[in-house]
Amino acid sequence: MNTSAPPAPPRLALVDVSKAFGAVQALRGVTVELYAGEVHALAGENGAGKSTVVKTFAGVHRPDSGEVRLDGEPVVFGGPADAQAAGVAVIYQEPTLFPDLSVAENIFMGRQPRTSLGRIDRRAMHAAAADLFARLGVPLDPAQPARGLSIADQQVVEIAKAISRDAKVLIMDEPTAALTGQEVARLFAVTRTLREAGCAILFISHRLEEIFELCQRVTTLRDGTWVGTETLDGLTTDDLVQRMVGRELDDLYPKQEVAPGRVALKVSRLTREGVFTDVSFQVRRGEIVALAGLVGAGRSEVARAIFGVDRWDAGEVEVDGRALPPASPTAAMAAGLAFVPEDRRQQGLVMDMSIERNMGLTQLRSLRRASGPGPLISRRVERDRARDWALRLQLKFSRLSDPVGVLSGGNQQKVVLAKWLATEPSVLIVDEPTRGIDVGTKAEVHRLLSELAAQDMAVLMISSDLPEVLGMADRVLVMHEGRLVAEIPRAEATEESVMAAATGQRAGKEAA
Structure with missing residues (x-):
C-alpha cells in the first residue's frame, strides 16, 4: 500500500x-x-x-x-x-x-507598530526592519532615508x-x-x-x-x-x-569585415573635471569601436560630452575634421553626429507621443520642407517616412499613430535608432544599444550596426555586455576611473584582457 x-x-x-x-x-x-x-x-x-x-x-x-x-x-x-x-x-x-521617508517607514507604510498610547513605535519598527535585513543578509540602516x-x-x-x-x-x-x-x-x-x-x-x-x-x-x-x-x-x-x-539563431554577432576609411570622429584630450580626464581616441568610417569599462568608469559621460549634452572643460572634438563647440547638440547634429542614449524611455523617446511623431523629432525642418509652403507638417509626409523606417528596421507595431509607450522595449529601441538614422549621420554613438531587449531583437540590432559600418558610417558603441563588445567591435577602448587606459585590437580582445584593463591592470596596448 x-x-x-x-x-x-x-x-x-x-x-x-x-x-x-x-x-x-x-x-x-x-x-x-x-x-x-x-x-x-x-x-x-x-x-x-x-x-x-x-x-x-x-x-x-x-x-x-x-x-x-x-x-x-x-x-x-x-x-x-x-x-x-x-x-x-x-x-x-x-x-x-517614498524618497523622503526612512527605509523602515517604507517597509511598514500603513502597518506601523504602535505603542500602548497609539503612537508609532519607531524603536520597534526599526528593530523589525533590522531583523528583516539580517534575514536577507544585507546590512542596510533602517533609519536611512530612501532618497539616494x-x-x-x-x-x-x-x-x-x-x-x-x-x-x-x-x-x-x-x-x-x-x-x-x-x-x-x-x-x-x-x-x-x-x-x-x-x-x-x-x-x-x-x-x-x-x-x-x-x-x-x-x-x-x-x-x-x-x-x-x-x-x-x-x-x-x-x-x-x-x-x-522559433528558429536557429545562426549568428548573434553578425560582424562584417570592413576596411576602415578616413577618421570620422577625433577626440583629443577631452576632460571634464571630476568625471573624466585626458580622453583621446579616433573612430574611422567603417569601424565599430567599443567603449568598455565598469559602471561609473565615465563611458556614458564621455559620450554625452562628445554630443554636447554636457559641457567639457578642456580638449577638442572633431567630426570629419570640423571642430565642434562644447555643449551644443545642435552643432553636433549639424556636423553629422547622432546619439542613441542609454535610457531610451527618459532620454530617447516621448512616451505619450505617437510612434511616427517620435521618429520625426530629429527632422522637423526636413519634414516642413517636404510638406510644402507654410510652417505646418503634413501628417501624410510624416507617416510615409515613419512607415519607411518601420519597414527597414522590421518594427512590430499595430498603428504608427499609437503612443510609442505601447511598444515592447526592443521595438522602442528601434524607434530611437530610426529617429537618429533619419538624420543620415556620419558618426553614430550608441550607449547600451541592446540593454533590456530580447535575444532575437538583439541580433537584429547587431545586424543593423554591422550594416551601417559597412555603409561607411563610424560607430562608437558603449556596452556593459562583454560578449557584445567582443562580438561586434573592431577595437575595444577601456576606461577605468575616468581615464582611457587601454586600446585592444579585435584579434587580442578577450573577456580577461578587457576586465583586466577595466579593473586598472592595463591589459593590451595603453591608450593614447
Whole structure:
C-alpha cells in the first residue's frame, strides 16, 4: 500500500490562461506553475507575453479564459491589493519608494507598530526592519532615508517589505537590468535565501546566463503562446534561444569585415573635471569601436560630452575634421553626429507621443520642407517616412499613430535608432544599444550596426555586455576611473584582457 503523501500543488499558477486587449491576443492557453522552494524563469522575446503573465499573477489583469490557482484552488483577484493579501509580491527593475521617508517607514507604510498610547513605535519598527535585513543578509540602516539609495538597495527594501507581509510568492521582473555585477551577486544571494525559506519565485531576465545560474525550471513563451516548461539541467543557451525565437539563431554577432576609411570622429584630450580626464581616441568610417569599462568608469559621460549634452572643460572634438563647440547638440547634429542614449524611455523617446511623431523629432525642418509652403507638417509626409523606417528596421507595431509607450522595449529601441538614422549621420554613438531587449531583437540590432559600418558610417558603441563588445567591435577602448587606459585590437580582445584593463591592470596596448 502506498502511503506517501500526494505532491503539494503549485503555490501559484496560471492554468490555460488566455488574455486579449482589443484585437491583440496577448496570451493563448498559457500555463505557468510556481512551486514553493523553487526559482522559476519566464523566458521569451519582447512582446511574447511575459508582462501580461506578471500582471495577471499580480491581479492587474483578469484572464479572459482559464484560471489563476492559489495552492491548487481557483482564485479571482479583484485587483493588486487582493493579490498582495494572498501573499503575492512583485519586484520591478525600478522600485517606487517614498524618497523622503526612512527605509523602515517604507517597509511598514500603513502597518506601523504602535505603542500602548497609539503612537508609532519607531524603536520597534526599526528593530523589525533590522531583523528583516539580517534575514536577507544585507546590512542596510533602517533609519536611512530612501532618497539616494541605489537601485539595488531599493530592491532589497521592496523584498523586505514583501517578506514583512509574509509573501509566499515573489515575482522579479527584470530586477538586474540596472545593477552592477556585485549588486547582481548580492541579489542572487538574497533570492537563494528566500528560496530556501520556501518562497516560490518567478524570475524574468533577458540575460540568459542569469537564468541558468539562478533558476531550476523555465517556462518559455513565444508570441503569447506557451512553448514549454522544462528543467534547466541539460538545457543549453542555444536550446533556450531556439525555443524563444522559433528558429536557429545562426549568428548573434553578425560582424562584417570592413576596411576602415578616413577618421570620422577625433577626440583629443577631452576632460571634464571630476568625471573624466585626458580622453583621446579616433573612430574611422567603417569601424565599430567599443567603449568598455565598469559602471561609473565615465563611458556614458564621455559620450554625452562628445554630443554636447554636457559641457567639457578642456580638449577638442572633431567630426570629419570640423571642430565642434562644447555643449551644443545642435552643432553636433549639424556636423553629422547622432546619439542613441542609454535610457531610451527618459532620454530617447516621448512616451505619450505617437510612434511616427517620435521618429520625426530629429527632422522637423526636413519634414516642413517636404510638406510644402507654410510652417505646418503634413501628417501624410510624416507617416510615409515613419512607415519607411518601420519597414527597414522590421518594427512590430499595430498603428504608427499609437503612443510609442505601447511598444515592447526592443521595438522602442528601434524607434530611437530610426529617429537618429533619419538624420543620415556620419558618426553614430550608441550607449547600451541592446540593454533590456530580447535575444532575437538583439541580433537584429547587431545586424543593423554591422550594416551601417559597412555603409561607411563610424560607430562608437558603449556596452556593459562583454560578449557584445567582443562580438561586434573592431577595437575595444577601456576606461577605468575616468581615464582611457587601454586600446585592444579585435584579434587580442578577450573577456580577461578587457576586465583586466577595466579593473586598472592595463591589459593590451595603453591608450593614447
